[in-house]
Amino acid sequence: MPDIQAVNGVAGASIQAVNGVGVADIQAVNGLDVPSGATTATAWVGVHLSREISYATSDLTSWSSYDAFQGASSPYPGGGVAPYHIVYGKDGSGNARWLASLNSETHEIQYTDDPTNENNWTVVQTYSDNSTDIAIRAFVVAWGNNVWMAAGNSGDTLIKSADGAAWDEVDVSGATNINAGKAIYALISDGAGTWWFAQENRIYKSTDNGSSFSLHHTLVDAGGSDPGDIRGFAYTNNTLVALCKSTGDMFSAASSDTTDWSTETTLSQVSNFGFQTRIASAGGRVVIAYQTNFWAADVSGKTITLEHNKVDLNASTHGNARSIATDGTTWVIGCVDGDVLTSTDTGDSWTISDTNVAGSNFEMVDVAGNVYLPL
Numbered sequence: 001m002p003d004i005q006a007v008n009g010v011a012g013a014s015i016q017a018v019n020g021v022g023v024a025d026i027q028a029v030n031g032l033d034v035p036s037g038a039t040t041a042t043a044w045v046g047v048h049l050s051r052e053i054s055y056a057t058s059d060l061t062s063w064s065s066y067d068a069f070q071g072a073s074s075p076y077p078g079g080g081v082a083p084y085h086i087v088y089g090k091d092g093s094g095n096a097r098w099l100a101s102l103n104s105e106t107h108e109i110q111y112t113d114d115p116t117n118e119n120n121w122t123v124v125q126t127y128s129d130n131s132t133d134i135a136i137r138a139f140v141v142a143w144g145n146n147v148w149m150a151a152g153n154s155g156d157t158l159i160k161s162a163d164g165a166a167w168d169e170v171d172v173s174g175a176t177n178i179n180a181g182k183a184i185y186a187l188i189s190d191g192a193g194t195w196w197f198a199q200e201n202r203i204y205k206s207t208d209n210g211s212s213f214s215l216h217h218t219l220v221d222a223g224g225s226d227p228g229d230i231r232g233f234a235y236t237n238n239t240l241v242a243l244c245k246s247t248g249d250m251f252s253a254a255s256s257d258t259t260d261w262s263t264e265t266t267l268s269q270v271s272n273f274g275f276q277t278r279i280a281s282a283g284g285r286v287v288i289a290y291q292t293n294f295w296a297a298d299v300s301g302k303t304i305t306l307e308h309n310k311v312d313l314n315a316s317t318h319g320n321a322r323s324i325a326t327d328g329t330t331w332v333i334g335c336v337d338g339d340v341l342t343s344t345d346t347g348d349s350w351t352i353s354d355t356n357v358a359g360s361n362f363e364m365v366d367v368a369g370n371v372y373l374p375l
Contacts, residue, residue: 046086046340046367047083048364084139086099087143088368088371099164106125142373160211170210185274188234228247246272248271289313326369
């Protein structure tokens with residue numbers, strides 16, 4: 001039975017309740033399944049420096065880890081290859097799949113259907129016809145509406161896959177003002193076939209599930225100036241959120257019109273945060289974790305309500321925050337020294353769940369739960 005795509009314009013994975021009935025208690029609506037992304041994660045996976053992989057169940061106080069090289073068949077990433085992202089999605093048959101992007105132009109992506117099995121990772125190097133090397137470092141990867149997409153240092157190219165294993169190029173070189181020399185760091189889906197990516201302060205949009213993109217909007221601040229490169233997107237509560245690197249400016253727009261943006265909300269000292277891995281969102285809440293601090297805002301269309309602005313995560317007891325993820329109930333931060341912090345109150349407060357996961361020398365570059373985004 002297929003999943004719900006939307007109810008009254010709300011993407012299936014973002015549905016919180018229908019007629020007062022919480023998602024956890026809804027089995028189906030008009031014969032359509034409620035997306036499994038609307039449930040609490042039962043598994044979490046972290047990717048660390050030097051190919052290290054960690055995993056935990058819903059009990060985030062106990063993590064296991066291994067070197068993804070061990071037992072892997074060739075090709076496999078070299079010892080110095082570090083990951084950028086870990087993302088949860090589906091293979092071409094609708095089954096669960098995990099995918100990690102790698103800091104390499106010869107070993108770009110690796111995927112597994114069982115992250116607890118150290119022998120189960122497969123590395124992708126070429127496009128689906130095996131004739132051409134992908135040759136892109138994927139700074140950002142996303143899954144939505146049964147499509148995988150990735151982008152990175154090749155600024156006029158995205159790659160797309162129906163299963164996370166076989167990839168093909170999406171040529172956006174003809175899109176207005178595309179700059180092949182500028183990287184793409186922000187990429188996101190609404191879960192129902194619309195995608196956006198950003199290059200510098202320009203936002204490109206696809207309405208055909210990532211098959212083609214065109215220039216959609218150029219983001220400027222209240223004074224009409226360039227606010228800096230968009231380095232992260234979030235999508236929640238039918239709202240697209242953009243965060244700019246050099247200024248720390250946050251903007252938002254209703255998904256019904258992502259050419260009409262709010263004025264900027266400037267976050268204190270969040271500039272140069274770098275990657276989308278440091279932003280997570282669910283239920284209208286956006287949380288950013290970076291270095292020793294966190295920021296949190298509630299968003300609805302063009303309204304941003306900043307609830308926490310550069311709040312200390314208590315750095316005396318853990319390493320700097322490196323990544324953040326959520327399943328809508330639990331929020332998880334991975335730290336430079338392998339420590340894991342969690343919150344169950346939408347990021348208002350944090351506790352340490354485990355320390356030195358995979359060893360203190362293996363920072364947790366990214367973390368994800370087995371839920372389908374957006375939330």
